[in-house]
């Protein structure tokens with residue numbers, strides 16, 4: 001199915017080895033670069049500095065005096081010190097080591113020890129877009145940054161009139177981003193890993209419909225539930241009052257998973273549904289690590305109960321523990337370890353195939369690209 005690529009890695013004995021990266025292994029998925037990814041929740045980027053690794057690149061984020069977000073390569077080209085160790089001066093970062101200053105375009109504006117500034121004294125500046133609760137980053141060639149590739153914001157629940165948007169948190173996980181994608185797409189684990197927290201035990205056995213279109217994978221389940229206290233808190237429902245629930249999970253390659261819960265009252269089925277859309281940013285970080293960004297968009301104005309946030313954090317930590325253990329096994333025993341799949345895995349496997357196709361398409365494009373200046 002998938003081609004291979006060579007990868008250098010360090011064993012426990014610090015011996016550098018080379019092995020084939022299995023593109024079809026969920027613990028070793030490569031990330032396509034000519035795409036938008038969520039870099040940060042809007043509230044995380046301030047007049048201070050945020051250092052974050054995205055697709056293996058170290059990037060420092062800050063805001064200029066007019067509030068615009070900036071993302072620069074987090075390494076001074078002079079002696080390699082992370083710029084995030086420096087200070088913000090007006091719209092520039094001053095390196096902590098020798099005081100070189102880099103503006104928002106990444107060009108060096110000042111070398112304290114001389115007046116001449118060589119053009120090589122520049123760092124990469126990444127195209128960013130701030131939309132609602134997110135700051136998006138384009139990780140490929142800046143000249144190819146294409147806003148039409150951004151996911152539809154209405155679909156995510158972000159631009160719906162009168163909906164409430166609640167940014168929640170970002171959690172770093174020590175696993176390849178594909179493992180997180182497959183976890184979010186596979187809701188049959190809810191009844192076990194998160195027992196009693198997101199359903200009343202019926203999710204794993206519920207029948208589902210799957211559809212595949214435009215590279216996306218969408219799964220839908222309909223069920224009747226009587227929320228317990230914990231589930232009621234998570235979704236602002238009334239404990240003990242029966243609900244009709246539709247749960248839709250949709251994976252959008254390569255950077256998002258959208259979870260939609262639609263609740264209706266079986267005694268009043270024509271009343272407006274009580275809907276929560278939870279888009280989850282799935283951003284590759286460094287060396288088989290990833291970032292999971294969570295927000296909730298709701299059709300109703302109620303605040304989530306105060307203790308819902310620690311509850312949700314705990315829930316995501318349960319996934320983190322399991323996914324990090326899976327990554328560790330693959331890393332230790334080989335990326336060609338076999339998996340035995342069941343029917344419920346069809347959607348995740350289909351999505352894996354889409355991701356491999358996306359990665360391979362980008363690699364083929366790069367391989368056939370003409371060098372600049374050639375005819």
Ligand SMILES: [Fe+2]
Pocket residue numbers: 183189190193194319
């Ligand atoms: Fe989970």
